[in-house]
Amino acid sequence: MLAKGVAWTLGLTAISATAGIALGVGCAWARIHGPVWMKAVTGAYVELFRNTPFIVQLFFIFFGLPAMGFRLSPEAASILAMVVNLGAYATEIIRAGIEATPRGQVEAALSLALSRMQTFFHVVLPPALRKVWPALVSQIIIVMLGSSVCGQISTEELSFAANLIQSRNFRAFEAFIVAALIYLALSIALRRLLNWLGPRFLFGD
Amino acid sequence: MVEFTLWDILRNLLLAARWTVGLSLIAFIGGGCVGFALLIARLTPSRSARRLVSLYVQLFQGTPLLIQLFLAYFGLALLGIQTSPWTAAALALTAYTSAFLSEIWFGCVASVPRGQWEAARSLALNFWEQLRHVILPQALTIAVPPTVGFLVQVIKGTALASVIGFVELTKAGGMITNATFRPFTVYALVALIYFALCYPISLTARALERTLHAAHR
Numbered sequence: 217m218l219a220k221g222v223a224w225t226l227g228l229t230a231i232s233a234t235a236g237i238a239l240g241v242g243c244a245w246a247r248i249h250g251p252v253w254m255k256a257v258t259g260a261y262v263e264l265f266r267n268t269p270f271i272v273q274l275f276f277i278f279f280g281l282p283a284m285g286f287r288l289s290p291e292a293a294s295i296l297a298m299v300v301n302l303g304a305y306a307t308e309i310i311r312a313g314i315e316a317t318p319r320g321q322v323e324a325a326l327s328l329a330l331s332r333m334q335t336f337f338h339v340v341l342p343p344a345l346r347k348v349w350p351a352l353v354s355q356i357i358i359v360m361l362g363s364s365v366c367g368q369i370s371t372e373e374l375s376f377a378a379n380l381i382q383s384r385n386f387r388a389f390e391a392f393i394v395a396a397l398i399y400l401a402l403s404i405a406l407r408r409l410l411n412w413l414g415p416r417f418l419f420g421d
Numbered sequence: 422m423v424e425f426t427l428w429d430i431l432r433n434l435l436l437a438a439r440w441t442v443g444l445s446l447i448a449f450i451g452g453g454c455v456g457f458a459l460l461i462a463r464l465t466p467s468r469s470a471r472r473l474v475s476l477y478v479q480l481f482q483g484t485p486l487l488i489q490l491f492l493a494y495f496g497l498a499l500l501g502i503q504t505s506p507w508t509a510a511a512l513a514l515t516a517y518t519s520a521f522l523s524e525i526w527f528g529c530v531a532s533v534p535r536g537q538w539e540a541a542r543s544l545a546l547n548f549w550e551q552l553r554h555v556i557l558p559q560a561l562t563i564a565v566p567p568t569v570g571f572l573v574q575v576i577k578g579t580a581l582a583s584v585i586g587f588v589e590l591t592k593a594g595g596m597i598t599n600a601t602f603r604p605f606t607v608y609a610l611v612a613l614i615y616f617a618l619c620y621p622i623s624l625t626a627r628a629l630e631r632t633l634h635a636a637h638r
Contacts, residue, residue, distance in 0.1 A: 267619035269580035279604035364485035388495035400483040
């Protein structure tokens with residue numbers, strides 16, 4: 217049961233990390249280069265999600281949206297909440313990286329007749345990601361730990377499994393200690409993995 | 422069925438927000454005190470103390486706050502210590518806050534140039550005098566913006582106390598939803614109240630950071 221929980225926790229994290237960083241890249245671009253209205257919208261999105269608790273975002277999506285006609289399964293709601301949550305933080309992190317890119321690099325790329333899009337994806341983004349990768353990894357780990365909240369809407373991830381176990385055999389202390397240790401191991405392993413993966417595959421060192 | 426106006430919902434949520442603020446303050450002050458003690462332990466020459474503190478920090482930073490709350494609430498009770506949601510929430514949040522704050526502050530102390538320690542030692546100041554007169558005053562100015570920024574994390578963290586039955590803003594939101602069947606409105610309002618609490622603090626932290634950067638140039 218715990219193994220299934222771990223699988224769900226990792227699955228949720230993997231999906232939300234991928235989609236969240238993609239969203240973050242898009243929003244970071246919009247915040248720097250987009251038209252004024254786009255800057256305003258992404259700015260509001262980032263501030264709104266960074267200044268409200270994840271659990272409230274999750275409840276809003278799971279309990280609130282059905283009233284508007286969107287009915288989501290617990291899993292879909294968890295993924296959506298994690299993606300938009302990570303996306304908001306990733307936007308700010310990636311934006312910091314992009315703004316640290318020297319202007320000369322952009323000008324050099326444009327003078328080589330690369331389009332704005334090509335310049336962004338080939339010249340600006342890779343070094344920006346490399347610069348902020350440690351911060352992104354920390355944020356992904358925070359989101360992984362945050363996924364424990366998804367058990368509250370009965371997504372069957374690790375903390376849900378721990379809670380179920382303790383409600384059956386009343387050995388709360390052991391169940392939660394074991395869960396805590398698994399999370400600790402996961403966060404250490406994930407940090408190692410991402411620090412190894414990033415430079416090799418994401419921005420080719 | 423009783424009809425609830427929007428004002429009824431908002432008023433009840435605002436009343437519940439008091440507990441969010443209260444719990445945040447307790448966690449922040451308690452966490453600050455414990456965090457400071459941890460910081461001192463980490464700065465002492467004793468190696469075992471340093472190792473213990475970094476273990477503590479890793480433990481609380483590497484596990485979800487939710488699990489820490491469960492441990493404090495369900496776990497301690499089984500060990501024979503009865504905890505109310507209040508004490509469990511205050512305990513878990515204090516431990517969580519202290520781990521993060523001591524880590525933040527340790528970074529700030531580490532950013533004070535080593536020469537400052539050596540200069541202080543060469544003036545025949547002992548460890549406490551070095552800390553009090555030379556290192557901490559410098560570290561303090563660096564530490565203020567991230568510490569204020571972390572307060573936002575603490576406020577958001579208190580939302581998890583709803584899970585163990587502590588009636589604060591999020592829990593009240595759930596209860597009001599059950600009474601009114603208007604989850605969309607209620608949770609939107611809950612989010613807005615959190616935003617109203619956190620956003621000014623975020624702005625302050627950012628402004629402080631900017632003035633500090635300007636002062637360093």
